[in-house]
Amino acid sequence: MDQAELGQRKIRCAKCEESTPDFDIVNYGSTEKGYRQICTRCFNAEIAKLEGLDKFEHVRFDPVELADCKGKVHVFHFRTRLFGPGVALEAFELRDGSPGGYQFQVIGDPNADLLALLARLIDRIRRALSLQHIREGAFGPEIADHGIVRGRIGWDDAQDGQIPLLIIDGQEITWDAFGRMLMTYEGSQFKLEIRDKSEDFE
């Protein structure tokens, strides 16, 4: 068990009373009736009832360890959330007990088999882990030879969220550090494409 897991905060679900990692807790309710902190399994049961999804079955997936192209092992945790017409299955690493590092999401049909959705998600994680975008160069981190960078736009507390914190290869890269990497290519052109987090990104 790594440091991130040891620091895991747990909250007791207000419905089933199970002690649950806080990333798997949802604030559920309304301003009139008040909010309760419930686990995603109880949350999904509420949504399934509201939406008449009698076939939906919540599955709690155990963490999975997967190695990247450099042999480093990453531990992925899973979270399943129903939202009316779809179900979102997320995989993420933990940083100080909260989702961080590599994060992935796939959207599926709530009446379909969640295991098939998990297989799709694992396939996407494996493909992402097989790619390296930033490598350690003689003068610090640099963009790999293929010249393509894929990543996630994150919130940087240190910048009050004014400037992004990039997550590339599962690592936090500050906007400044990324700018320095780009300067190797001064005078070159570039193309920036934004994709939803549930989209395939190849």
Ligand SMILES: [Zn+2]
């Ligand atoms: Zn619960």
